[in-house]
Amino acid sequence: MKLRFLAAALAATVAMPFGAANATDLEVTHWWTSGGEAAAVAELAKAFDATGNKWVDGAIAGSGGTARPIMISRITGGDPMGATQFNHGRQAEELVQAGLMRDLTDLAEREHWKDIIKPASLLDSCTIEGKIYCAPVNIHSWQWLWLSNAAFKKAGVPVPKNWDEFVAAAPALEKAGIIPLALGGQPWQSSGAFDVLIVAIAGKDVFEQVFAKKDEAVAAGPEIAKVFKAADDARRMSKGSNVQDWNQATNLVITGKAGGQIMGDWAQGEFQVAGQKAGEDYTCLPGLGVNEVIATGGDAFYFPLIEDEEKSKAQEALASTLLKPETQVAFNLKKGSLPVRGDVDLATANDCMRKGLDILAKGNVIQWTDQLLSPDSQKQKEDLFSEFFANPSMTPEDAQKRFAEIIAAAD
Amino acid sequence: MTAQTRGSARPNQWLRNLNAKIASIPMILTAVVIFVGGTAWTVLYSFTNSKLLPRLSFVGFDQYERLWEAPRWIVSIQNLAVFGFFSLIFSLVIGFVLAALMDQKIRFENTFRTIMLYPFALSFIVTGLVWQWLLNPQYGIQSIMRSLGWEGFSFDPLYNSDIVIYGILIAALWQGTGLVMCLMLAGLRGIDEDIWKAARVDGISMWKTYVLIIIPMMRGVFITTLVIIASGIVKVYDLVVAQTSGGPGIASEVPAKYVYDYMFLAQNLGQGFAASTMMLVTVAIIIVPWAYLEFGGGRKRG
Secondary structure, three states, X not given: OHHHHHHHHHHHHHHHHHXXXXXXXXXXXXXXXXXXXXXXXXHHHHHHHOOOOXXXXXXXXXXXHHHHHHHHHHHHOOOOOOEEEEEOOOOOHHHHHOOOEOOOHHHHHHOOHHHHEOOOHHHHHHEEOOEEOEEEOOEEOOOEXXXXXXXXHHHOOOOOOOHHHHHHHHHHHHHOOOEEEEOOOOHHHHHHHHHHHHHHHHOHHHHXXXXXXXXXXXXXXXXXHHHHHHHHHHHHHOOOOOOOOHHHHHHHHHXXXXXXXXXXXXXXXXXXXXXXXXXXXXXXXXXXXXXXXEEOEOEEEEOEOOXXXXXHHHHHHHHHHHOOHHHHHHHHHHHOOEOOEOOOOOXXXXXXXXXXXXXXXXXXXXXOHHXXXXXXXXXXXXHHHHHHHHOOOOOHHHHHHHHHHHHHHOO | OHHHHHHOOOOHHHHOOHHHHHHOHHHHHHHHXXXXXXXXXXXXXXXXXXXXXXXXXXXXXXXXXXXXXXXHHHHHHHHHHHHHHHHHHHHHHHHHHHHHHHOOOOOOHHHHHHHHHHHHHOOHHHHHHHHHHHOOOOOOHHHHHHHOOOOOOOOOHHHOOOOHHHHHHHHHHHHHHHHXXXXXXXXXXXXXXXXXXXXXXXXXXXXXXXXXXXXXXXXXXXXXXXXXXXXXXXXXXXXXXXHOOOOOOOOOOOXXXXXXXXXXXXXXXXXXXXXHHHHHHHHHHHHHHHXXXXXXXXXXXX
């Protein structure tokens, strides 16, 4: 405590000159730094500046894994920013419990967030002990298989319509010198791909039993064994994609060097930047073409508790701006994600986004693992799957045993 | 006068060199409060289930049990052992040989010394990136050799789980041997010229002089070097992050990276503290007996 106080005192002396200059400057930290992402953030900044405040951009390069420790240490170290991005879910849970984050319940009630935010699970993720602590901004879903039409043409096989056809087409792709499945080396990618396979192969109920109820018996059972078999296929198919970042892997698909990639809807931005058209140059299969279900992961903004009247007002203005229909449309079109309210019209959305919106409208949604598991369990899962996908000698049975142990220990 | 005579008894021990003692108070405080205090705090909290924020709810040895059951930790320890063993041996041997060659009164010694020491001026991240490119099969050594005609030449340690740690070792040696060489060279220069003359008069061959006379005389330099290399080994982190970020899979993970990942990415301070405590214990197991022999025994000899 004493250390924290000292850090706060030090930070206060540093921050003072800025505070005096313009009280309604609000620093917002996030990790949206790629081309499409930066354009989307600019929309948020524009909308916020229009309220008479000033958005001070605090982009942190790298990925969420790099940015989150920096954000958290600033908040716990007594140098909070005005607002910060986290993913939907439990990443900020302890910060809230420690009383470091601002309670937005009043604002939420005044603006009827309960009625406008769809699906409701997004607001549930923001709610801790009955109070609302964050403003969701978008929905990102992981359940997509992106396929290169050119690669399948070269291999002389039709573009698959689901996962099984894709697996069946793998030998033809390999014969044509194409890597069937692009998979980057970063641990979160293999772990995420596996979670997608669970929903697609074993279905929504099994997914919920494993991750929401943490049922160890199901995790060790025959349904998940099937998923591990599919993951074994995926491992064989991804051999040779020696890339690290997800967008490098997406680039293999764009250039036709790889047949497909399991990746979230943010991959769409890369296809757009490359000037490719959905349906013509690439194909997207939600739920891997098997179970058309999408998970409601994504991003939300949290507001650290600041004892400064002006800044608190600015925080409130920002939270309210983020959920305005106009902001939602402008931001999500650029970001390639889905809006968090059901009553806005994305007239210019492309094919793949429309598919996503349809599924969302039908209510075929699940909560994503970020919402259901603690970052600790997520990391253990990442360790397991990055090992599994890189090491062909690890059997699916061994991996499943370890998976069940992680689920058993999860809280 | 009387005060002075009384002062010559016991308290004098404490008051002697008073200025120096006062001057060193800040450093003593730093050492005690920050190093020792921080260490004790870390060890204490490694017995709790602290997640994102430190919390004093004790869970006994749970964190340690989980740590030693985690395959990634085991891999990290094995990697550290392999990396440590080879980097200790190779950097000492290569460093000493280079220093001995340099000591032959060669021309342009300054130039060579600068070249050898140059890599040490780079940060580990830069070294890591440079070697990531060199060892990349598409751009690096493999592609150069293939373009020269050896079509079957294959050298991609960073993409092969079994040998990835040696790819990191190469980069570490490239960076570290220059410094070892300079330390050794300084040691060699400290040897009296007369020793060499005496050895030559006695007709002892050159390599025998080095092995049997010079090296034992350089004991102090070797120990300094050993401590510098060893501490570098235990905390190796940035090199791995820059070259492979632990991959492929978890094949090149190291303990320091485990600590960072679990403390900050997994938001599990307890687990990170347990891992860093194990690192401390490992170091203590190596350092304590050695320090005892070195300093405890040294006084008796002296």
